[in-house]
Amino acid sequence: MTLLLQLLVNGIVTASLYSLLAVGFGLVYRSMRFFHIAFGAVYILASYAVILMRDTFGFPLSVSIIIGLTIGVVGGVLMDRLVYLPLEKRSAGSGVLLVASLGIYILFVNLIALIFGNEVKILSAGIAPSYTFGPLIISRMQTVQCLMGWLLVTVFWFIIRRNTFMKGVWAMGEKQRLVRVLGLPYEFMRVVVFALSSLFAGAASLLVALDVGIDPHVGMQALLTGAVAVIVGGVDLFWGWIAGAFLLAVLQSLAVWQFSARWNDLVTFGILIITLLFRPQGLFAPIRRREE
Amino acid sequence: MCWVTRKCGKFILGFSMLSAVNIDASYGRKQVLFRASISIEEQDRLLLVGPNGAGKSTLLQVLVGLLVPSVGKIEFSGRNISSWSTRKRITSGIGYLLQSENIVPGLSVRENILLGGYSIKRNVLATRQAEILDVFGFLKDKLDVRAGLLSGGERQALAISMVLMQRPRLLLLDEPSAGLSPKAASSVLENIKHAQDVMGVKAVCMVEHNLKVSLKWANKIVVLIGGKVAHVSDEPGIYLKQPQKLEKYFFKKASEAEV
Ligand SMILES: Nc1ncnc2c1ncn2[C@@H]1O[C@H](COP(=O)(O)OP(=O)(O)OP(=O)(O)O)[C@@H](O)[C@H]1O
Ligand SMILES: [Mg+2]
Numbered sequence A: 001m002t003l004l005l006q007l008l009v010n011g012i013v014t015a016s017l018y019s020l021l022a023v024g025f026g027l028v029y030r031s032m033r034f035f036h037i038a039f040g041a042v043y044i045l046a047s048y049a050v051i052l053m054r055d056t057f058g059f060p061l062s063v064s065i066i067i068g069l070t071i072g073v074v075g076g077v078l079m080d081r082l083v084y085l086p087l088e089k090r091s092a093g094s095g096v097l098l099v100a101s102l103g104i105y106i107l108f109v110n111l112i113a114l115i116f117g118n119e120v121k122i123l124s125a126g127i128a129p130s131y132t133f134g135p136l137i138i139s140r141m142q143t144v145q146c147l148m149g150w151l152l153v154t155v156f157w158f159i160i161r162r163n164t165f166m167k168g169v170w171a172m173g174e175k176q177r178l179v180r181v182l183g184l185p186y187e188f189m190r191v192v193v194f195a196l197s198s199l200f201a202g203a204a205s206l207l208v209a210l211d212v213g214i215d216p217h218v219g220m221q222a223l224l225t226g227a228v229a230v231i232v233g234g235v236d237l238f239w240g241w242i243a244g245a246f247l248l249a250v251l252q253s254l255a256v257w258q259f260s261a262r263w264n265d266l267v268t269f270g271i272l273i274i275t276l277l278f279r280p281q282g283l284f285a286p287i288r289r290r291e292e
Numbered sequence B: 001m002c003w004v005t006r007k008c009g010k011f012i013l014g015f016s017m018l019s020a021v022n023i024d025a026s027y028g029r030k031q032v033l034f035r036a037s038i039s040i041e042e043q044d045r046l047l048l049v050g051p052n053g054a055g056k057s058t059l060l061q062v063l064v065g066l067l068v069p070s071v072g073k074i075e076f077s078g079r080n081i082s083s084w085s086t087r088k089r090i091t092s093g094i095g096y097l098l099q100s101e102n103i104v105p106g107l108s109v110r111e112n113i114l115l116g117g118y119s120i121k122r123n124v125l126a127t128r129q130a131e132i133l134d135v136f137g138f139l140k141d142k143l144d145v146r147a148g149l150l151s152g153g154e155r156q157a158l159a160i161s162m163v164l165m166q167r168p169r170l171l172l173l174d175e176p177s178a179g180l181s182p183k184a185a186s187s188v189l190e191n192i193k194h195a196q197d198v199m200g201v202k203a204v205c206m207v208e209h210n211l212k213v214s215l216k217w218a219n220k221i222v223v224l225i226g227g228k229v230a231h232v233s234d235e236p237g238i239y240l241k242q243p244q245k246l247e248k249y250f251f252k253k254a255s256e257a258e259v
Helices: A002-032 A039-056 A061-089 A094-116 A140-162 A164-172 A176-181 A186-212 A218-233 A238-258 A261-278 B056-064 B086-091 B109-116 B122-135 B137-142 B152-164 B182-198 B211-217 B237-241 B243-251
Strands: A130-133 A136-139 B002-007 B010-027 B030-041 B045-049 B071-076 B094-097 B170-174 B203-207 B220-225 B228-233
Touching (some): A002 A140, A002 A218, A002 A238, A039 A094, A039 A218, A061 A094, A094 A218, A140 A186, A140 A238, A176 B086, A186 A218, A218 A238, B030 B056, B030 B071, B045 B056, B045 B211, B056 B170, B056 B203, B109 B122, B122 B137, B137 B152, B152 B170, B182 B203, B182 B211, B211 B237, B237 B243
Parallel strands (some): B030 B228, B045 B203, B170 B203
Antiparallel strands (some): A130 A136, B002 B010, B010 B030, B010 B071
């Protein structure tokens, strides 16, 4: 029983990180209808920028984090402005965009591996303190992850509920022409989408890196986690993404308990395939009229 | 700006609100518009007709900047707007109703209306919304309904009210009464007239297949065939009595149409 409770707690902590990834990936996927593979590149970029700032330039950790997140955001926005937007203006198909995105991802992974090496880089030294609540143990870093993750997701949820601009961003995915002819600033909206997406990627990346460190190849894992959470939960429902992230986290932590950590990927893709086979619109998607 | 338009062999001098001259436009390699020109003046109720696939929607898209023409010049209120973004054209007074996909089904009716009023000032938002709901009274009871659940006629009314939120001076409407019953169609026309009378809409350009109703409304007609302007007239009324006169243009091939 205690073990199950502990697993649930771990699941909630992991879900907060997965939610960040789901929101980051989902924002671009939903509003641009575009599978942003380079999301994985933004993910590693942010943490390595922090490492660079702290280790090479000697900034304190807090300053490095702010600069690192900013670099991630600027990087994400530039990917759109320099690659995706020009391609789209030349009416390139979605296949071209996908390959371009994969190209950006590979470029970044190799560049970072070249500069920093392939091994895991540690951001915080020493063993972090942990708290015990009766039989439950939760580390300080886990608490931070959980609080920051859910805080960001909740704040964001309030914003999209209240703000007409963000509703326009939401509508952009299915009704791009409409959003433009209503006079909404389409290109600026793209900037906002990529900036927010990159911010979420960076935040997730740092929360993990501060705990267990980072290596150049974890971007793909982050991308897939976000993508699977969004697709499983349903692209068109914001809380569906969160539910998808939660489901993924809890099932993974159950698999770790029953089998081993190697089963994580199997669980991820198992859920994805089952969803695609039986409910391709997502587990929580509502029923719609056909003409929508 | 003063310029000369050629209409049925006559030369007429006029101040045009919006003019597009010699527009060539294509989708990829497929050319759709061939030297098409249109001019809309204040007080105009221009009816743009032509067979399916003639390029009517394409022409309107060029006017609002959704499609960039390969050749041609567009002026609005005397300014060359050819290089303006869609947003700039909309906020400077052109309202555009898309032929389809003109509401956001996932948002509520209220949210859709607010989206239509995105570019207007915050302090007039409530007044505008009230004005719109005065015209489309039945939307009042449905403000919190998901727009995707509306019927075809209600959707079209919502879409028009979203466009009217910006109080455009020029209204471009792509088949506002498509798929509606004759009664609903004439009520849409009533609303458009009303908008022109009280909401500061100076001119309307409408694409419409239902000629019976729209010919009564129009004071100018442009026939587009195969991407070319085949005919322009200031007396749409005569076609009401003799529809065969208009039909003869429809059956002419684009190559034979006089330009
Ligand atoms: N996005 C597009 N890509 C490629 N071809 C297109 C596209 N949109 C329209 N076309 C083509 O351009 C031509 C003109 O289309 P357009 O929509 O302007 O016709 P229309 O006069 O509005 O017809 P309708 O009365 O049926 O609405 C058609 O042959 C159509 O197939
Ligand atoms: Mg059309």
